[in-house]
Amino acid sequence: MKFSLYIARRYLFTKSSNNAINIITIIAAIGVFAGAFSLFIVLSGFSGLRDFSLSFTNAFDPDLKVLPASGKTLQVSEEETSELQKMQGVAQFSKVIEERIFLDYRSKNHTAFIKGVDENYPRVNDIESTIYDGTWLNKNEPQVVVGAGISRLLGLSIFNYNDLLSILVPKPGKGQITNPADAFNRKQVIISGIYSVNEDLDSKYVFSNISFAQSLLNLEPDTYTGLELKLAPGTDPDVLSKKIKSVFSEEIIIKNRAQLNEVLYKMLNTENLAVYLIFTLVLIIALFNVVGSIIMVILDKRENVKTLFSLGATPNQIKNIFFLQGMLMCFIGGIIGLGCSIVLIYLQLQYDLVMITPTLPYPVSITAENILLVILTIGILGVIASYIAAGRSKKALAH
Numbered sequence: 001m002k003f004s005l006y007i008a009r010r011y012l013f014t015k016s017s018n019n020a021i022n023i024i025t026i027i028a029a030i031g032v033f034a035g036a037f038s039l040f041i042v043l044s045g046f047s048g049l050r051d052f053s054l055s056f057t058n059a060f061d062p063d064l065k066v067l068p069a070s071g072k073t074l075q076v077s078e079e080e081t082s083e084l085q086k087m088q089g090v091a092q093f094s095k096v097i098e099e100r101i102f103l104d105y106r107s108k109n110h111t112a113f114i115k116g117v118d119e120n121y122p123r124v125n126d127i128e129s130t131i132y133d134g135t136w137l138n139k140n141e142p143q144v145v146v147g148a149g150i151s152r153l154l155g156l157s158i159f160n161y162n163d164l165l166s167i168l169v170p171k172p173g174k175g176q177i178t179n180p181a182d183a184f185n186r187k188q189v190i191i192s193g194i195y196s197v198n199e200d201l202d203s204k205y206v207f208s209n210i211s212f213a214q215s216l217l218n219l220e221p222d223t224y225t226g227l228e229l230k231l232a233p234g235t236d237p238d239v240l241s242k243k244i245k246s247v248f249s250e251e252i253i254i255k256n257r258a259q260l261n262e263v264l265y266k267m268l269n270t271e272n273l274a275v276y277l278i279f280t281l282v283l284i285i286a287l288f289n290v291v292g293s294i295i296m297v298i299l300d301k302r303e304n305v306k307t308l309f310s311l312g313a314t315p316n317q318i319k320n321i322f323f324l325q326g327m328l329m330c331f332i333g334g335i336i337g338l339g340c341s342i343v344l345i346y347l348q349l350q351y352d353l354v355m356i357t358p359t360l361p362y363p364v365s366i367t368a369e370n371i372l373l374v375i376l377t378i379g380i381l382g383v384i385a386s387y388i389a390a391g392r393s394k395k396a397l398a399h
Contacts, residue, residue: 003313003317004317004318004320004321004323004324005324007308007321008320008321008322008323008324008325008328009328011297011301011321011322011325012025012325012328012329020296021293021296021297021300024289024292024293024296025293025297025329027289027293028289028290028292028293028329028333029329029332029333030333031286031287031289031290031333032283032286032287032289032290032329032330032333032334032337032378032382033333033334033336033337033340034286034337035279035282035283035286035287035334035337035378036283036333036334036335036336036337036338036341036374036378037337037338037340037341038279038282038341039276039279039280039282039283039374039377040337040338040341040342040345040370040371040374041341041344041345042275042279043272043275043276043279043370043373043374044341044345044364044365044366044367044370045362045363045364046271046272046275047272047364047365047367047370048362048363048364048365049363050268050272051363051365052363053264053268054261054264054268056197056198056201057201057257057260057261057264058125058126058257059125059126059127059129059130059197060125060127060197060201060205061125061257061260061261062094062124062125062228062229062230062257063229063230063231063237063256063257064228064229064231064237064240064241064244064254064255064256065226065227065228065229065254065255065256065260066226066227066228066229066244066248066252066253066254067225067226067252067253067254067255068225068226068250068251068252068253069250069251069252069253070251072099072225073219073223073224073225074223074224074225074226074248074250074252075220075222075223075224075250076095076222076224076227076248077222077249078222080247080248080249083247084227084229084244084247087240087243087244087247088232089231089232089235089236089239089240089243090229090230090231090232090240090244091230091231091232092120092123092124092229092230093120093124093227093228093229093230094117094118094120094121094123094124094125094227094228095117095118095120095210095224095226095227096115096116096117096118096121096210096224096225096226096227096228097114097115097116097210097213097214097217097219097224097225098113098114098115098116098225098226099113099114099169099213099217099225100112100113100169101113101114101167101168101169101206101216102167102168102169102184103150103154103165103166103167103168103206104165104166104167104168105154105155105156105163105165105166106154106155106163108153108154108155110150110153110154110203112150112203112204112205112206113204113205113206114144114167114169114205114206114207114208114213114216115205115206115207115208115213116207116208116209116210116211116212116213116214116216117137117207117208117209117210118209118210119139121228122136123230124228124229124230125228125230127195127207130195130196130197131145131193131194131195132148132194132195132196133158133193133194134158134159134191134192134193134194135192135193136192136193137192137193137207137208137209138192139209141190142187142188142189142190142208142209142212143189143190143191143192143208143209144165144167144189144190144191144192144206144207144208145191145192145193145194145195145206145207145208146165146191146193146194146195146205146206146207147194147195147196147197147201147202147203147204147205147206148194148195148196148202149199149202149203149204150202150203150206151191151194153203156191156194157191158191158192158193158194159190159191159192160190160191161190164188164189164190165188165189165190165191166186166187166188167186167187167188167189167206167216168184168185168186169184169185169216169217170183170184170185171183171184171185171218172218185216185217185218187212187215187216189208189212195207210224229244237256241254276373280377280381283377283378283381284381287330287381287382287385288385290326290329290330290382290385290386290389291326291385291388291389292389293326293329293389294322294325294326294386294389294390294392295389295392297322297325298322298389298392298393305318305393308321315393318393319390319391319393320390321390321393322386322389322390322392322393323386323387323389323390324386325386326382326385326386326389326390327382327383327386329382330378330379330381330382330385330386331378331379331382334374334375334378334379334382338371338374338375338378342366342371345364345365345366346366348361348362348364349364349366
């Protein structure tokens, strides 16, 4: 192998007497460089966009969420609450109530979801950072925090005591309703704050104190639709989920952040795979240049190959010369391309070279997974291309 590697280095770095072969070798190396460079740039850009997209849900979605296995609600006793508070790995947890509601304001209507939360909720989710107008909830009066989309649709303003927002939910029960006014529970509230995350969430949720939501929905004090948990750093979610299930007397299901946003995660992963496959195809096309370059070198070095064979070199050793030459070309071009792309992404992170808006830089991310993926892709495709090209060396011995 040392003999083959030595000759391969000589062939790669020594100029050929045939200038066309030198040009083809340079083009092949540039192709590998460009392929590795573009693949990492695209993967880093997509990772940044994925993190940017998921950051919007982090203010609303906890690390783990406990939900009833059947029905809409679950009862949480004081003993179960105490067990959760003592449980190692649970940093904070919040009891929540979610239900569809109907909003009415100055003859304008909108369907949304009320989310009743306890005082621990801001410690579980970073909701207060999303409020751009007003303040978070106050216990002393019936207040709600609405999304910017709801605010625009209904024309809401904060702390407007002259025009209160009406919240309506259907009353539970059976039988025929003769008076439409008796079909709904109706309460009026003050808007204390307006949050902004993204277009969908801004038009979806209305936050209230949990006692207000329980009163609106006629729920018992120990009845909730779910619990949201923030985990301590380094906690294994799967292990903790098993412990939590053992605490509750009724059957529950526990979802992590990815499961709560299953459609979004599937969409992002599918797009990431599609982008990777497209740019891998570009890289495969670029590696055809490596195959062509090695074949041209074999044809140019035909007399040298015969001399090496006469001196005792085996056909496999001669084949390894051109195989290693192709691998060296892929390795050097790939590493330089990857290094340059990492530097460019780092400069984007530090100096915001490319901007989407005057205040928002294009999101990028440097991850070990992407670096490893590029190295493996270049390595595997380089081995295949070099092996195919090196197989021509046996025909050179035959002539």
